Amino acid sequence: GAGVSQSPSNKVTEKGKDVELRCDPISGHTALYWYRQSLGQGLEFLIYFQGNSAPDKSGLPSDRFSAERTGGSVSTLTIQRTQQEDSAVYLCASSSNPGLASDTQYFGPGTRLTVL
């Protein structure tokens, strides 16, 4: 596609419910990243995919967070038993040359998650 797309753009959920956030990267980009943007913490890295595997999950804040990527394309970030501190904007990015100095990550518009 023309750019990284994410859905939904906004999600309001009740504490304790599970949510799924979707990311559709730029066509042909092998690398996909999830970040979280919150007022208190700024922009934090969550997880990196190369193809369908995730060599770096170091930023996932707890075992309630998981992500998968299928077909080397679409990725889903799942948050189980949501907590109020999970409220944030979840950003997805993709790139074509991960690990190279020339690589550039392109970001989607984000999903704003509000946990009541």
Added chain:
Amino acid sequence: GNSVTQMEGPVTLSEEAFLTINCTYTATGYPSLFWYVQYPGEGLQLLLKATKADDKGSNKGFEATYRKETTSFHLEKGSVQVSDSAVYFCALSSNSGYALNFGKGTSLLVTP
């Protein structure tokens, strides 16, 4: 570990004023450095980047030079416009990993 420090905002300037947003970094090896911009209601967009020492990134009248001796990547623009009002993020990508490390962001408001 890697980290980025950028000046606190908000920064308020009059149109046509000179802009500097300071950014310093701590990293192992030879990182690539980036400035991203987030306009109101929009996603993060790459503004400019530099991949090695003394490189200058430039775009839309903005410039930043990769200074290894001072571990800095300050963003400058000679004459800001109202349309430059946004939040600016400095970031680095180390050569030992894939994640971007971001600064906290600097909010810029340009008034007519």
